[in-house]
Each structure stands twice: as structure tokens, then as C-alpha cells.
Amino acid sequence: xxxxxxxxxxxxxxxxxxxxxxxxxxxxxxxxxxxxxxxxxxxxxxxxxxxxxxxxxxxxxxxxxxxxxxxxxxxxxxxxxxxxxxxxxxxxxxxxxxxxxxxxxxxxxxxxxxxxxxxxxxxxxxxxxxxxxxxxxxxxxxxxxxx
Amino acid sequence: xxxxxxxxxxxxxxxxxxxxxxxxxxxxxxxxxxxxxxxxxxxxxxxxxxxxxxxxxxxxxxxxxxxxxxxxxxxxxxxxxxxxxxxxxxxxxxxxxxxxxxxxxxxxxxxxxxxxxxxxxxxxxxxxxxxxxxxxxxxxxxxxxxxxxxxxxxxxxxxxxxxxxxxxxxxxxxxxxxxxxxxxxxxxxxxxxxxxxxxxxxxxxxxxxxxxxxxxxxxxxxxxxxxxxxxxxxxxxxxxxxxxxxxxxxxxxxxxxxxxxxxxxxxxxxxxxxxxxxxxxxxxxxxxxxxxxxxxxxxxxxxxxxxxxxxxxxxxxxxxxxxxxxxxxxxxxxxxxxxxxxxxxxxxxxxxxxxxxxxxxxxxxxxxxxxxxxxxxxxxxxxxxxxxxxxxxxxxxxxxxxxxxxxxxxxxxxxxxxxxxxxxxxxxxxxxxxxxxxxxxxxxxxxxxxxxxxxxxxxxxxxxxxxxxxxxxxxxxxxxxxxxxxxxxxxxxxxxxxxxxxxxxxxxxxxxxxxxxxxxxxxxxxxxxxxxxxxxxxxx
Numbered sequence: 001x002x003x004x005x006x007x008x009x010x011x012x013x014x015x016x017x018x019x020x021x022x023x024x025x026x027x028x029x030x031x032x033x034x035x036x037x038x039x040x041x042x043x044x045x046x047x048x049x050x051x052x053x054x055x056x057x058x059x060x061x062x063x064x065x066x067x068x069x070x071x072x073x074x075x076x077x078x079x080x081x082x083x084x085x086x087x088x089x090x091x092x093x094x095x096x097x098x099x100x101x102x103x104x105x106x107x108x109x110x111x112x113x114x115x116x117x118x119x120x121x122x123x124x125x126x127x128x129x130x131x132x133x134x135x136x137x138x139x140x141x142x143x144x145x146x147x
Numbered sequence: 148x149x150x151x152x153x154x155x156x157x158x159x160x161x162x163x164x165x166x167x168x169x170x171x172x173x174x175x176x177x178x179x180x181x182x183x184x185x186x187x188x189x190x191x192x193x194x195x196x197x198x199x200x201x202x203x204x205x206x207x208x209x210x211x212x213x214x215x216x217x218x219x220x221x222x223x224x225x226x227x228x229x230x231x232x233x234x235x236x237x238x239x240x241x242x243x244x245x246x247x248x249x250x251x252x253x254x255x256x257x258x259x260x261x262x263x264x265x266x267x268x269x270x271x272x273x274x275x276x277x278x279x280x281x282x283x284x285x286x287x288x289x290x291x292x293x294x295x296x297x298x299x300x301x302x303x304x305x306x307x308x309x310x311x312x313x314x315x316x317x318x319x320x321x322x323x324x325x326x327x328x329x330x331x332x333x334x335x336x337x338x339x340x341x342x343x344x345x346x347x348x349x350x351x352x353x354x355x356x357x358x359x360x361x362x363x364x365x366x367x368x369x370x371x372x373x374x375x376x377x378x379x380x381x382x383x384x385x386x387x388x389x390x391x392x393x394x395x396x397x398x399x400x401x402x403x404x405x406x407x408x409x410x411x412x413x414x415x416x417x418x419x420x421x422x423x424x425x426x427x428x429x430x431x432x433x434x435x436x437x438x439x440x441x442x443x444x445x446x447x448x449x450x451x452x453x454x455x456x457x458x459x460x461x462x463x464x465x466x467x468x469x470x471x472x473x474x475x476x477x478x479x480x481x482x483x484x485x486x487x488x489x490x491x492x493x494x495x496x497x498x499x500x501x502x503x504x505x506x507x508x509x510x511x512x513x514x515x516x517x518x519x520x521x522x523x524x525x526x527x528x529x530x531x532x533x534x535x536x537x538x539x540x541x542x543x544x545x546x547x548x549x550x551x552x553x554x555x556x557x558x559x560x561x562x563x564x565x566x567x568x569x570x571x572x573x574x575x576x577x578x579x580x581x582x583x584x585x586x587x588x589x590x591x592x593x594x595x596x597x598x599x600x601x602x603x604x605x606x607x608x609x610x611x612x613x614x615x616x617x618x619x620x621x622x623x624x625x626x627x628x629x630x631x632x633x634x635x636x637x638x639x640x641x642x643x644x645x646x647x648x649x650x651x652x653x654x655x656x657x658x659x660x661x662x663x664x665x666x667x668x669x670x671x672x673x674x675x676x677x678x679x680x681x682x683x684x685x686x687x
Contacts, residue, residue: 008382066382070330073379074337076372081379083387 007089008058008065012078014049026077031101038098043068046100054078059092165281166252169243172217174198177247186252188231198250205229216240217248222342222358239280239344241288241358249291251284279332280346285354285410288344292399292406302399302406303366305355306413307335307373310391310425312351319388326383327390334376339369352417354410362398363430370394370428378426393420394428402432415439442498448484449495449504453511458482460515461677464686465530465648465670468662473687475528475562477670478516479677480508500536509537510546517554517561519680524687530562530592535569538577544584551587558588564615566594570605581609592648596636606643614640618651618671624660637664 016026027049038044043060056072058065065086073081094100158167158178166183170176179192189201202208205227216223222241229236240250292302309331316324328351335353336345344356355373357365378391395417397409412431418439420429429435452458462476482490499505512531520529537543551558563584569577585591592613593606597620606614616636623629633649640647649661652671661669675686 006385062382062385066330069382070333071337074334074376079375083380083382086382086385086387088385 003061005059005089005092006062006065007085007087007093008056008069008083009085010056010069010081010083012054012056012082013080014052014054014077015079016077027101030075030077031099035098037068037071041068044092044094044097044099046094046097046102048102057094059089059094165283166250167287168192168198168250168252170198170217170248170250171246172248174214174217183250183252186229186236186254188229202227204231220245220359222344224341237278239284241291241344243291249288251287253281253284279336279353280344282346282348285344285346285356288356289406289409301358301360301362302409303357303360303362304397304409304413305357305366305370305373306348306395306397306410306417307353307355307377308393308395308417308421309351309377310393310421312390315388315390319384319386323383323386323388327381327388330381330383331377331390331392335373338372338376343369354413362401363396366396366398366430367428370396374426374428391425393417393423393425395420395431396428397431402430412436445484445490445495445498446502449482449499449502452482452484453507457484457486458508458511459679460512460519461679462519462529462683463670463677464675464683465668466674467668468666473527474668475530476520476523476683477530477564477677478512478519478532480512480532496534500534505534505536506540506542509534509543510550513546513550514553517550517556519683520560521554521556523684525557525560527687528560528562528590529556530564532564532594535566535577538569538580539573541576541580544580544587547584547587547589551589559590562590562592562613564592564594567596567598567605570608574608578609585610593645597632606639606645611645613646613648616647616649616666618649621649621651621657621661621671622653624657630660633661634664637661637666640667641665 016023018026031047034047038058038060041060041064043058043064045056045058045060048055058068060068072078158169158180161167161180162182166180166186168176168179168183174197176192176194176196176198178194181191184190184192184201187201187205189204192198192201199210199213202213208227213225216225217240220242222239225238225240227236227238228234234254236252236254238250238252240248243249309327312324312327315327328347332345332347332353335355339345339355340357340360342358344358345353346356347353355369357369360366374392374394378389381388381390395413395415397403397412397416399406399409403409403412412435415435415438416429416431419435420427423429448457459481461479461481463479464473465475465477466472467474480492480496482492482495484490496505499508516529516531520527523529533543547561547563550556551561565581581591590612591609592615593611594615595617596614598617614636616633620629620633620636624633637647639645646667647665648668648670649657649666650670652658652661652669652673654673657671658669658673678686
């Protein structure tokens with residue numbers, strides 16, 4: 001289990017207050033620190049943010065995900081953390097990204113809001129997979145168009 | 148007002164695993180034990196000398212920083228690498244008063260199990276994994292705390308108890324339980340202030356000691372944050388694990404006069420918080436001590452009450468509305484503790500349930516009531532209250548059969564009163580037992596109808612022989628709302644072919660109203676208050 005690859009997908013509420021530039025600064029800071037930490041811990045993943053929520057995917061060993069998640073849990077900038085998926089995964093899907101970021105522009109925001117409105121008949125499976133796919137698709141689209 | 152000069156005890160001969168030193172704010176040593184010398188790898192520490200003489204061989208010691216730190220009243224922690232054996236030493240200091248500091252030194256071994264896992268790479272944005280202090284240090288700090296009214300320095304204890312931790316051990320294994328403790332400890336340490344002292348207690352409890360903060364604001368803020376954090380999921384062994392916690396707090400000079408009592412007082416506050424919902428917090432106040440002791444005495448008393456024959460059954464007659472004759476009696480449990488105070492069932496029944504004593508007490512009630520009723524006229528029934536917990540271990544049917552057999556009471560003359568709460572949990576298993584009991588010939592009444600989680604579904608799920616209307620509705624019969632409710636229950640009984648009995652009837656007006664609206668039977672002070680067994684025969 002020590003070296004097995006796991007993925008974690010969670011949603012949380014943002015507690016960041018302020019105007020757009022304050023929020024942007026905070027997000028940039030979160031990304032900068034998480035990229036630095038993740039590079040060292042060999043964690044890859046993606047962060048999605050809209051005005052109210054974070055969705056994050058982390059990929060790495062059990063121990064590294066656990067420790068990273070514990071550090072994230074104690075960050076006062078978010079609350080109501082809900083784990084959508086935590087399981088073994090055969091391969092990294094964000095292998096290029098120590099922490100890729102999908103902001104609130106583009107179609108992503110709309111799609112993300114749709115997910116939150118989805119009736120939660122099987123929230124864990126459905127939402128986890130959908131968020132994963134959404135992040136993956138949009139990041140690669142952005143990469144291809146060099147955005 | 149001058150501070151009294153503290154008389155520090157000579158601790159040079161104090162043999163402990165960790166080093167202790169008393170110093171003043173200039174760094175002059177007042178007393179230190181041999182472990183302190185040993186840990187710092189230096190020549191024997193002598194009182195009167197400066198601590199800086201003994202740490203000059205350690206390159207990582209920043210003398211300016213130390214000098215500044217010693218003058219600050221805040222507690223703090225410093226870790227240094229000892230060049231001689233490459234060990235890591237943690238120094239924790241606490242202000243004993245304006246001029247004196249206590250330093251505790253401990254080594255940080257590489258195999259230190261609890262929470263001393265240092266991150267090898269320093270990539271966590273200068274955040275290494277948080278560490279917990281030793282429990283002995285906590286007691287040392289509390290023992291050495293000098294109450295100084297002039298400065299009114301504050302000291303407070305936050306005691307965190309994880310809820311349902313036993314269940315995690317049982318269902319997910321001890322390894323998972325250990326990791327929950329480890330990660331919970333890390334979370335607590337991570338969000339506590341750097342000068343808070345955090346340590347694990349036995350089992351599933353943690354303590355945060357706060358010095359020099361504005362109380363109670365500071366402990367309450369931290370308690371709320373900790374409670375929120377501890378209910379968030381943990382990732383352990385490939386799984387998501389959830390727990391939650393309660394917090395008890397005690398604050399020096401705010402209900403607690405001596406530092407040495409803080410932990411005990413926080414324990415009592417924690418016990419009080421646990422009585423409320425999960426995630427609750429409570430600050431100690433002197434009334435809690437009295438309550439905790441009373442509760443303890445009550446528990447001790449309850450454990451031996453059966454043996455000492457302190458329980459008695461009283462019986463309250465129930466009359467038929469048409470001929471106004473007694474048709475049954477409800478058995479009511481009374482407890483006279485140590486031959487003195489009568490303890491209310493509202494107080495001791497929940498306690499007996501939480502202690503598990505309800506099973507033996509319930510068995511005694513069944514046997515005694517059947518035995519008493521067997522000597523009454525054959526047309527008079529006895530009604531017994533049964534706790535939902537008595538249905539849980541599956542032995543209730545056996546106890547009923549045994550009580551009927553031993554007493555020779557006709558099963559038709561026994562009635563069990565159950566409450567709506569019974570049907571909320573484990574409904575299938577409960578219904579199975581109810582059917583079995585009814586097939587034996589025993590009747591089953593729904594007690595306190597309308598007060599609990601009333602649902603018509605419950606009435607529909609089982610053919611109760613009787614619905615008992617709670618006395619709170621009868622007492623307020625003068626109100627329109629109560630009359631409407633009582634009428635609705637009476638019609639319901641008629642429609643479902645279940646008898647109705649009104650409790651708590653105290654006036655002729657209430658009796659007349661119930662008679663006119665089709666209630667089948669009543670009990671209450673108007674007919675008779677509950678009486679001891681020897682008196683009940685006179686009423687038949």
C-alpha cells in the first residue's frame with residue numbers, strides 16, 4: 001500500500017472574503033504554496049474555484065495525500081469539506097501539474113455550478129467522476145489552445 | 148504590590164526522563180536537574196551561572212533571540228540540534244511569574260511514536276508537522292504555576308474528548324483508531340497558538356493549555372474551531388473516517404481557584420458537554436462539581452438499590468368510563484435512596500438506561516408486578532412500563548414468560564406500555580417481539596401518545612390494544628388546541644378499534660369532557676394517586 005497511487009477529490013466552501021483582486025491574490029498564494037509543497041511531496045492534481053467553492057483533485061501515495069489533506073483541512077480559507085472520492089487509481093491523470101488551476105471564467109464555471117445543483121442521489125460517485133472529468137477536459141483544452 | 152520571591156525547590160536531584168531548569172529572565176540558573184545537563188551535553192549546570200555558558204557549544208543557538216525570548220511572558224518552544232550526538236532537543240519554556248521561567252528539555256528520538264514525525268524536507272512552507280508535548284510537562288507546568296493576582300495572568304485548559312472513538316476501534320480496527328488519534332492530535336496542534344501547550348491524555352482525549360490569553364474568549368474561539376475541524380473527515384488506510392468531539396474548558400480565576408484543579412474541572416465540563424449534542428462545548432462553573440458528585444452518588448446508589456431493596460412499586464388505578472369501576476392498575480417504580488430521599492423516575496430511569504441497569508431493574512419490575520397482580524381480583528389488569536432498551540438484547544420475551552409462570556398470572560391480565568420512541572429504532576426486530584408478546588396473550592398499549600415522535604404510521608404498524616393520552620393534553624383541556632387534539636386521538640382510537648385511556652385526570656370537568664367524547668378509561672388523582680401495594684387492595 002505504501003507506494004500505491006491514490007486519488008482524492010473533495011469539495012469545500014470558500015471562506016475567502018473581499019473584492020476580486022483580494023480573492024485573486026489569495027488564490028494565487030494558495031496555488032504558489034501548494035505547487036511548492038506538492039512538487040516536494042510528489043503530489044499532482046488540479047484545483048477548481050468559483051466564487052463559493054473549491055474542488056480539488058490530489059494524486060499521490062496514501063501517506064502524501066493524507067498529509068497534504070491534513071494541512072489543507074486546517075486552512076481557515078475554506079470550510080464544509082466533503083470528500084467525493086478517495087480510492088486507488090491506476091495512473092496519474094494530472095501528471096504534468098503539481099497543481100493545475102481552473103478559474104471562474106469560461107464554461108467551467110457554468111458546468112461547476114451545474115454540478116452543485118445536481119440532486120445528490122449518488123453524490124459521491126457521480127460528482128467525483130464528473131468533477132474529475134471536467135477538470136481533466138478543461139485543463140487539456142486550455143493547454144491545447146495555449147490559454 | 149511586590150511579587151513574592153518564589154522559593155524554588157532544589158530540583159538538582161530530581162530524576163526524570165526530561166530536563167528541568169528554573170532560570171530568571173536574564174538567563175541565570177536557579178536550579179536544574181542532572182537530566183538537563185545530560186541532554187545539553189555540557190558540564191554540570193551550577194546555580195548562579197548563566198544558561199548561555201552551557202549552550203555556547205551549540206551553534207544553532209541564537210543568543211540574541213534567546214535573550215529576547217526570556218523577557219517575554221509568553222510560553223514558547225525551541226528545538227536545537229546537539230552537535231555531540233546529533234540528537235534533537237526540544238526546549239519548552241513557560242513564565243512562572245514576571246521574573247522567572249521554567250524550562251523543560253526533552254530529546255526527540257527518531258522512533259518517537261506520537262506525533263514527532265519530523266518532515267525530512269523543509270518544503271512545507273516552514274510548516275513541519277506539528278508536535279505534541281509530554282503529559283508530564285503539563286503536570287509540571289500546572290504544579291509550578293504561581294498564581295499572581297497583581298498581574299492576573301490567565302491560565303486555561305481545553306479538554307477535547309473524541310466521540311464514538313470506541314466504535315472506530317471496534318469497526319475499523321485499532322490501527323485505524325491509533326491513526327485517528329495521531330491525525331486529530333496534529334490538527335489540534337496545528338491550529339493552536341504557538342505558545343499553547345498541547346498534549347494527548349489517556350485514551351481519546353487531548354489537552355490544550357493556554358497562558359496569558361483573554362479568557363474566556365480565547366478558549367471558546369479555539370474550542371469552536373477545534374470542534375469544527377475534528378468533525379471533518381480523516382483519510383486512513385484507504386478510507387474516509389469520521390469522528391467528532393466535545394470540549395470541556397476550565398479557566399483559572401474564573402470558577403477554578405487553583406491551577407492543579409484545572410484538569411479535573413475541565414473533565415467535569417467535558418462530561419456536561421457530552422450530555423448535550425456531539426460537537427458541544429462547556430466551560431466549568433462551580434455548580435458542575437456539585438452536579439458531578441451528585442451524579443456519581445446517584446450512580447453508586449443505583450447500582451446497589453436492587454440489592455438493598457430500595458425500589459418499590461406503587462399502583463395507580465385505572466377506571467372504566469362506563470361503570471367507574473377499577474379495571475386495571477399502572478405499576479409505577481419508586482426509589483427511596485438510602486431510606487431518605489425519593490428520587491424521581493425522570494431522573495433515575497435515564498441514568499439506569501445509560502448504565503445498563505435498566506435490564507435488571509426491568510426484570511424486577513415485571514416479576515414484582517406480576518406477583519402482586521396475581522393476588523388481585525381476576526378482572527383487574529396490571530400495566531407495566533417497558534423501556535425501549537429492554538427490547539434490544541432479545542431477552543424481554545423470556546423475562547415475561549418467566550414472570551407469568553412464577554406468579555401464575557393470566558397473560559391477559561398483563562399489559563405492557565411502550566412509548567413511540569421504541570418504534571423509531573430497529574423497527575423490524577421490535578415488531579417481531581411485539582407480535583410474539585401479543586400472541587402470548589399479553590396486551591400492548593401505546594403510552595404518552597402525542598408527545599414523542601407521533602406518527603400515524605406507528606399506530607398502523609401494530610395492533611395496539613390501547614392508546615394512552617398523555618396527561619399534558621388533559622391538564623390543558625381548557626384550551627381549544629388541546630381539546631382538538633384529544634378529540635382527534637379519541638376518534639383515531641375508535642377508527643382503529645383501539646381503546647383510549649386518559650392520564651392525569653384531576654377534575655370532574657375533565658372527566659365529564661372525556662366521557663362525553665368517548666374515552667374508554669381514565670386514571671389520575673381524581674380517582675386515586677399511586678398507592679403502595681398494601682393499600683391498593685383496599686381500593687378494589
